[in-house]
Amino acid sequence: MIPAAGVVRSPGVSRARRIRDRAFTAGVWACGAIALLPLMLIFAFVIGKGAAALNLDFFTKEPNPPGVPGGGIVQAFIGTGMIMGLAIAFSVPLGLLTGIYLAEYGRGRTAGFVRFIAEILLSTPSIVAGAFVWAVVVVAMGTFSAIAASIALTVLMWPILTRATEEILRLVPDDLREAGLALGLARWRVILRVVVPTAGSGIFTAIMLAVARGMGETAPILLTALGNDFVNTNPGAPTDAVPLRIYFYAGSPVVQFHALAWGGAITLLAAVLVLSITARVLSHRQLKRVH
């Protein structure tokens, strides 16, 4: 226990020094509060503006024409689900395998090069990824599509997953790898059955964070999925997504659409929040397991 300041007040600690200490403490607390403020304001605003839009229709109906009240953005939810499903299917295996390669096998130049590429992709502006996939996939397919959008998101999610997987696998003690190898298990078996499960929830955390990141991306989807006012379940056709709908409706002159945009913002925020909190809880547990 740290003794209270009053108990051990020594004659050497001057009044001015105590005042400076209090002022600094107060300043730090104030900065903390200011940092929290934007987050609180975002929550308050989004919930205040969008809560009214949340009803059953919002989640189950397509948008009504301008002037007809009500309607929903079900096509955006289905579209986001489809795009994210495909993006997860592409990026998770790719990201995990690259991460395993970097942590367990990668030595020397090749590994350095792969790590460098991941680093660059990690800091690539997302609209550049969108433009690239537009040029390569959309133009070649002759149509905007959910597939193109999921490829654009894969370009963004792959490096996140790769670097996170590598870091997490490096936290697994070498003792366990040695124990596995000394049992006469082949290296790949030790990695897949001992190392990866030990890092299990950490890897799951990385997946959650990558999905949370991908779900909110707008620019790359704009250039690849295009958007759609109607439900589309064909991955090869233009598809809507929640961030796109927010983008379209927020800029729309039709006032009834503004509420739908705020509603979309609430659902997106809630989904990202759930993913992030789950990721946090899991990574906390992971730390306890490794140490």
Added chain:
Amino acid sequence: MERDGSMTDSVVMRASDLENWSTGAPDGARVRNAPAGDIEVVDLNAWFGNHRALRDVNLSINGRAVTAIIGPSGCGKSTLVRCLNRMHEEVRGARVEGKVLFDGRDIYAPDVDPVEIRRRIGMVFQRPNPFPTMSVLDNAVAGLKLVGGLSRSELRERGEWALRAAGLWEEVKDRLHEPGARLSGGQQQRLCIARALAVEPEVLLMDEPASALDPASTLRIEELVQELKERYTVVIVTHNMQQAARVSDWTLFMLYGEVVEFGPTSKLFTRPDDQRTEDYVTGRFG
């Protein structure tokens, strides 16, 4: 040599051993009719990068006996045992030259698979390292389960056999499905020994297996080593000379990566040939 013949016998014997153990035969010595498990080290040198950790080591390790390796820290004792099952090469920058003949065959020959060698020459490490995601039983049979091919009941039988052989069964039989990491340190180390025994190796290498344990657990491990030598070739690295004197039949004293003296434990501790050995075992240095 009649080794091929006895190899076939050993398989039969092991199967029946297994039955006896699993039907509740008491802990204790069961002599297995296995190959001798002799190890012959010829001109062995090992490096970590540019550091030469072993210098021209020559050595004959006898089967079904306990050989202790003693010496001050950094003398290469751990490196030597890790060269005996090809674990040394797993360290980045590590390199080995020379031969290790196991039952007459060089384990460093180009056509030899290190995975196969490690299956036959098991290892227990200084720090207990049970797999944190697995239960007590799964840990014990990890070397079998992760390869596949055995049914659940066969695994359970092998697990019980291994846990009995490691003297842990009575303590964990009611907690087989708890995480292995929840056992005490000494129990975890015996779990690691069970895990190594479950794949039925011929040799067990132990790298300071008791140095992280309390005195009671250490005693338990030492008793276990005595039981194990009836069936296995045991090589134990220790920095504790009393431990070497208590458990081993043969002792190897190393200094600066070289073999100083190798002989029967009683002789090495009472009438060593080399002055340096005498200085070390009488506590004058190290």
